Amino acid sequence: MQSSTGVRFEAVFLSKNAPDDDGIDQLIYWCKRFDELNLAPKSAGNLSVRTKKGFIITATGVALGAAERGNLAEVVAVEIEQARIVVHAKGKLTPSKESVLHSEIYHSRPDINAVFHVHDQLVVGLAGELDLPCTEGEQPRGSYELTTEVQRVLGLRKNARYLVLRNHGVIAIGETMAEAGKLAEDMNKLAQNLTRRKRAKNAGNARI
Numbered sequence: 081m082q083s084s085t086g087v088r089f090e091a092v093f094l095s096k097n098a099p100d101d102d103g104i105d106q107l108i109y110w111c112k113r114f115d116e117l118n119l120a121p122k123s124a125g126n127l128s129v130r131t132k133k134g135f136i137i138t139a140t141g142v143a144l145g146a147a148e149r150g151n152l153a154e155v156v157a158v159e160i161e162q163a164r165i166v167v168h169a170k171g172k173l174t175p176s177k178e179s180v181l182h183s184e185i186y187h188s189r190p191d192i193n194a195v196f197h198v199h200d201q202l203v204v205g206l207a208g209e210l211d212l213p214c215t216e217g218e219q220p221r222g223s224y225e226l227t228t229e230v231q232r233v234l235g236l237r238k239n240a241r242y243l244v245l246r247n248h249g250v251i252a253i254g255e256t257m258a259e260a261g262k263l264a265e266d267m268n269k270l271a272q273n274l275t276r277r278k279r280a281k282n283a284g285n286a287r288i
């Protein structure tokens with residue numbers, strides 16, 4: 081699994097005040113929910129919601145289960161250079177390194193107001209069987225290559241609201257956080273059911 085991008089990620093803080101927005105409570109609800117569902121091991125996963133100026137996103141290095149008002153960041157601009165990604169933010173902590181991915185999705189999909197990325201290993205392992213849109217190959221996390229590949233997959237399926245990042249995780253997007261969150265939960269349930277059916281079938285075969 082690749083983790084190093086070779087791209088420098090920098091945050092420029094416009095203010096150290098924690099962001100304030102009506103959507104924050106619901107964003108925190110979903111962070112805790114995905115933690116309960118074990119879809120965000122350690123500090124994996126990042127969730128964001130669109131605001132008037134940009135988007136509010138979870139911080140880098142903070143587990144979703146520990147998300148709270150004081151450790152969220154608002155990203156108001158993302159600059160992409162060859163070996164450098166500069167994120168202009170408000171807040172106390174550095175926004176998620178996947179901010180560039182969230183930024184590009186909001187930019188290209190004006191209908192989308194929530195982007196949830198979690199590490200659903202069950203769905204990742206069953207992406208082919210579930211016939212889900214999936215990135216080709218594996219791009220480093222937090223890289224511009226990953227963002228470009230996600231944009232390519234979303235461009236091929238203009239109405240797609242869910243896709244798999246190969247060997248990595250999933251992205252659920254929606255007009256609302258409730259839509260994106262429910263989608264991520266439903267896909268997890270689907271993968272659990274399929275796994276159960278496969279286990280039952282294998283156990284049945286073993287008895288023959």
Ligand SMILES: [Zn+2]
Binds near residue numbers: 125199248
């Ligand atoms: Zn990830």
